[in-house]
Amino acid sequence: xxxxxxxxxxxxxxxxxxxxxxxxxxxxxxxxxxxxxxxxxxxxxxxxxxxxxxxxxxxxxxxxxxxxxxxxxxxxxxxxxxxxxxxxxxxxxxxxxxxxxxxxxxxxxxxxxxxxxxxxxxxxxxxxxxxxxxxxxxxxxxxxxxxxxxxxxxxxxxxxxxxxxxxxxxxxxxxxxxxxxxxxxxxxxxxxxxxxxxxxxxxxxxxxxxxxxxxxxxxxxxxxxxxxxxxxxxxxxxxxxxxxxxxxxxxxxxxxxxxxxxxxxxxxxxxxxxxxxxxxxxxxxxxxxxxxxxxxxxxxxxxxxxxxxxxxxxxxxxxxxxxxxxxxxxxxxxxxxxxxxxxxxxxxxxxxxxxxxxxxxxxxxxxxxxxxxxxxxx
Amino acid sequence: xxxxxxxxxxxxxxxxxxxxxxxxxxxxxxxxxxxxxxxxxxxxxxxxxxxxxxxxxxxxxxxxxxxxxxxxxxxxxxxxxxxxxxxxxxxxxxxxxxxxxxxxxxxxxxxxxxxxxxxxxxxxxxxxxxxxxxxxxxxxxxxxxxxxxxxxxxxxxxxxxxxxxxxxxxxxxxxxxxxxxxxxxxxxxxxxxxxxxxxxxxxxxxxxxxxxxxxxxxxxxxxxxxxxxxxxxxxxxxxxxxxxxxxxxxxxxxxxxxxxxxxxxxxxxxxxxxxxxxxxxxxxxxxxxxxxxxxxxxxxxxxxxxxxxxxxxxxxxxxxxxxxxxxxxxxxxxxxxx
Numbered sequence: 001x002x003x004x005x006x007x008x009x010x011x012x013x014x015x016x017x018x019x020x021x022x023x024x025x026x027x028x029x030x031x032x033x034x035x036x037x038x039x040x041x042x043x044x045x046x047x048x049x050x051x052x053x054x055x056x057x058x059x060x061x062x063x064x065x066x067x068x069x070x071x072x073x074x075x076x077x078x079x080x081x082x083x084x085x086x087x088x089x090x091x092x093x094x095x096x097x098x099x100x101x102x103x104x105x106x107x108x109x110x111x112x113x114x115x116x117x118x119x120x121x122x123x124x125x126x127x128x129x130x131x132x133x134x135x136x137x138x139x140x141x142x143x144x145x146x147x148x149x150x151x152x153x154x155x156x157x158x159x160x161x162x163x164x165x166x167x168x169x170x171x172x173x174x175x176x177x178x179x180x181x182x183x184x185x186x187x188x189x190x191x192x193x194x195x196x197x198x199x200x201x202x203x204x205x206x207x208x209x210x211x212x213x214x215x216x217x218x219x220x221x222x223x224x225x226x227x228x229x230x231x232x233x234x235x236x237x238x239x240x241x242x243x244x245x246x247x248x249x250x251x252x253x254x255x256x257x258x259x260x261x262x263x264x265x266x267x268x269x270x271x272x273x274x275x276x277x278x279x280x281x282x283x284x285x286x287x288x289x290x291x292x293x294x295x296x297x298x299x300x301x302x303x304x305x306x307x308x309x310x311x312x313x314x315x316x317x318x319x320x321x322x323x324x325x326x327x328x329x330x331x332x333x334x335x336x337x338x339x340x341x342x343x344x345x346x347x348x349x350x351x352x353x354x355x356x357x358x359x360x361x362x363x364x365x366x367x368x369x370x371x372x373x374x375x376x377x378x
Numbered sequence: 379x380x381x382x383x384x385x386x387x388x389x390x391x392x393x394x395x396x397x398x399x400x401x402x403x404x405x406x407x408x409x410x411x412x413x414x415x416x417x418x419x420x421x422x423x424x425x426x427x428x429x430x431x432x433x434x435x436x437x438x439x440x441x442x443x444x445x446x447x448x449x450x451x452x453x454x455x456x457x458x459x460x461x462x463x464x465x466x467x468x469x470x471x472x473x474x475x476x477x478x479x480x481x482x483x484x485x486x487x488x489x490x491x492x493x494x495x496x497x498x499x500x501x502x503x504x505x506x507x508x509x510x511x512x513x514x515x516x517x518x519x520x521x522x523x524x525x526x527x528x529x530x531x532x533x534x535x536x537x538x539x540x541x542x543x544x545x546x547x548x549x550x551x552x553x554x555x556x557x558x559x560x561x562x563x564x565x566x567x568x569x570x571x572x573x574x575x576x577x578x579x580x581x582x583x584x585x586x587x588x589x590x591x592x593x594x595x596x597x598x599x600x601x602x603x604x605x606x607x608x609x610x611x612x613x614x615x616x617x618x619x620x621x622x623x624x625x626x627x628x629x630x631x632x633x634x635x636x637x638x639x640x641x642x643x644x645x646x647x648x649x650x651x652x653x654x655x656x657x658x659x660x661x662x663x664x665x666x667x668x669x670x671x672x673x674x675x676x677x678x679x680x681x682x683x684x685x686x687x688x689x690x691x692x693x694x695x696x697x698x699x700x701x702x703x704x705x706x707x708x709x710x711x712x713x714x715x716x
Contacts, residue, residue, distance in 0.1 A: 061506045108697065115413060115505055116700055119651045123693035126644060135686030263644060267513065274510055327525050335525070338517030345511040346499070 009203070013196055016282075020188050024181065032293055035180040040292050042187035043248045046194045048272045048284035050241020053198060054234050055270070056279035057207060059214035061118045063266050064105065064125030068098040068239040070132065070261030072246025074139070077146045077256045084156040085169045087178055087186070091247045098243020099236050106235035110228065113217070125263050132258040145257035171251050183252045190248060194241060195281075201237075202281055210234055271337070275344050277353025286352050291337065298336060301329035380556045385673045391562040391631070393669020394569030398624035399646035400653065400661035401576060402617035408593045408656040409613045412497055413505050415512040418643025419519040420618050423488060424481055424625025425634035426523055429532050431477030435470045471537050474630055481626045482619055489618025493611050516639065524636040531633035536561040561630050568627050572620060573662055579616075580658070589613055593656075648696045654709025664707060668692050 006012055019026075023041070027033045051065055072094040079090035109120040132140045140146055148168050157169075171178040178186055201207045212220050213227050220227050250256055259265070272291050277283025301309075306322045306329065313321060328336045348354050399421055406414045438454035458466030469476070496515065500508050535541065540560035580586035592599045592606045600606045625634070632638065649668055653660030668691075674680060676688035687694075699706060 059506070061509065108701065112700055112704060115509075115655075116651065116704070118509070119647055120697060120700060122644060123648060123696045127690040127693045130689035131686055134689050264640070270510070270513075332521060332525060334517055335521035338514045338521060342511055342514035342518065345507055345514060346496075349503075349507060 009196075009199060012199060013192070016195055017192050020192055021185070023188070024184070030293075032296070035184050037292065037296050038181075038184040039187050039248075039252045041289060042184065042191045043245050043252070044269070044272065044288040044292060045191050045285045046187075046248065047242055047245035047269050048276070048288050049191075049194050049198050050238040050245070051269045052238075052273050052278065052280075052284045053201060053210075053241070054238040055273060056284075057202070057210035057214060058231055058234050060110075060113070060231065060235070061270070062109075062121040062235075062238075063118050063263055063270070064109075064121030064123075065238065065242050065269055066261050066263065066265035067105070067125045067128045068102055068242035069246040069249075069265065070128070070256070070258065071101050072098045072243030073250045073256035073260055074132075074146060074246075075243070076247035076250035077148070077254055078139075080148060080154075080171065080250070080254055081152040082155065084154060084160075085171050086156075087171050087173050087247075087251045089156075090171075090251065091190075091244060094243045094247030094250075095240045096243075098246065099240045102236045102239025102243075103232070106232050106239070110231050110235060122263055122266075125261065125266055129258055129261040129263070132261060140256075140258060142258070145255050147255045171254055178251050187248050187252070190244065194244065195285075199281060206230070271341055273351075275341060275351055277351030280351075280353040283351050283353040290352070294336070295333060298329045299331075299333040302326070381677070384556060384558065385677060386670055387558050387562070387566075389670030389673035390666060391566045391569075391669075392673065393666035394566050395624055395628055395642070395665075396646055396649045396669050397662045397665025398569050398572060398620055399642055400649040400665045401573060401658060402620040402624075403646055403650050404653070404656060404658050404661040405576075405613055405617040405620075407650070408658070409589060409610050410493075410497065410501065412500060413508045413512070414497070415509050415643065416492070416516040416519065417512075417617075417621055418639035418641075418646065419516040420485070420488070420621040420639070421625040421628075421642055422523065422634065422636065422639030423519065424485060424622030425534075425629045425638065426527060426625075427481035427484055427622060428474050428477040428534050428626045428629040429527065429634055431480050432470075432473040432534055435473050435476075474534060474536055474626065477626055478623060481622045485619045485622030486615045488622075489615035490611060492618070493614040497614065498607075498611075516643070520636050520639065527636065529636065531635040533633045534629040536564075536630035540564060565627050565631065569624070572623060576616070576620065577658070585609065585612075645692060648692055650706075652696050652699045652706055654706030657706070657708040660706055660708030668695060671695060 020042075023038060024033050027038070032038075047065075047069060051062075054060055054062060054065075075094040075097045076087075076090040079093045083089055105121065105124045109117055109124065112120060133142055150168065154169075173182075173186060176182055201210075209220070209225065209230050212225075213230060217227055246256075246260070249260070268291075272287035273284045274287070275290060276285065276287025303322060303326045306326055307318065310318045310321050310325075326332075344351060350357075399417065402420070403414060403417050406412050406417070435458060436456045438456045439460065440452050441455045441460070443451040443453040456466065456470060458469055460466070462469070492515075496511065500511060542560060543557040544560050544563055545557055580590055588599065588604055588606075589609055592604075592609065596606055628634075645668075646665075649664045650661050652668065653662070653664030671691055672688065675691040681688060703709075
């Protein structure tokens, strides 16, 4: 007899895959159904899921994960330049190299905990960023960013006898071009795989040990566990997720720039994770969805668009409302983001997921159902 | 010799800014136990106090330009010049020093409102949550400033009389070629005065004694019937003022823009950690030390041997210090060791 509750991994994965793969359908009514935005949802989703494995489970707040994202992007573009436009090697290389970076940085940073760990990761991230801009220009192409050129050798493609066409080649998966919706579906499949691995980690003894580190590391040490390998492996895994996300960015748009590695980019993934609900499975994805959706909608709005929105109000009131709100949209979108973020940290430290859980509990109480069968949450 | 001296001077004035910001940060750590990521934004607010003062003093009226006689030409003339003639011009020239007077009450108000309105509720929360909420606040402050002042840096010149360079070399009996901008020397002196002021205040006043007592054992002090909370609010205000003044005086060196705070924040956090959490002396020493190291690393001779070292020296030092001396240079035991 199959257990049809959310405790069954297969059920969760079926629901999740269905939701992700049908995203173009159900995002259509709210105006979010275009490939560019869909790809962003999936890519940042992977980034946030991976970050959540470190921050959500172990409680170590890293301010340097954008480094791995940037490393992934650079590696993928180099793979396009040197070997082949096929995306599979690019992604594999990106994950490996990002993992190596994460291993090195994590090995040093994890010698300290708390805020010292945050500062160490921040220091490494800023170092990589500054170096990518200055000395490493031969590898990173500095401020211009790394791009494809016609002269690139692409040895494997040349050996396989891929015909050289006019203009720049595009990325492909064994012939299938990676742009538009096919790009999204490729990212979506990666997202589903990433989610499955994260689900397995969350529901394994390994995941429990990571949570134990978060709640009381000393006690873990006293019971005879050496916590370092667990922390380091969690750090490397989340770094690999970031590398994968970076590679997918390069797959959908083959260029890489150092600004992806800046510490504000690391701050962004922290924001997404917290906003959605840190330490929950789907929370980070919700956070990504909310931030990227509103970023697209809000930053496209301008004063005249606002006048249209508030057209139903009396003229004087309309002007006042527009005068106030136009500071929060378009260029001022970051203001909304900052304020929203503060509100969440102040009132809902568990993020949107905490709000949802509270709401479900409330409804259950109203309906007179007992809440003790809720089990573990997503 | 000249080159070394000039690098030390360069490092000292940058170090002065780092030390002032780090001092404020450490004060809030030590007293309130709060990690304030909005501290860089306060530095930026200070710089914009200078900008506002300058804009306020140069509010202008369109007047006929008498020097052009062929046709009717108009020019903008500040009201102050119209009213008071040359005295008005002088006042405008001294906009930055005058804005110090303006910045102190403004920053105090900002600090007290911030502490009472937001920080107070975060004493009992985790450090991660403190970082996150103040990070959000920093974004909000930064964006508000951008809404009002735009995204471009706004030049805020120092008074004319100190816009030149001081003949440091001649004064010290070295070569005459060694000159250094007056304003940077003033900045160095100014930061020294502020730093000594804060130390003297904490060391030699009763208020400071209570604050220091509260830093080491908050519970006992409040059991003695002293309102520690109120004093900590004032300390937060002082930290805000220090950050603000550092910003005001830095405005002529670096034209303020809305994200200058973030750039300094990361560096000053590194400074605090290198100095040791909760150690005021450590923060100041590390500020000057890192400033000087950075300016030496940007010498061409060094850069040819180790390319890119000027970009990463501070972070490199931070990594090494944290690994060798886990509590920083002068860190106290038991501070921020969760």
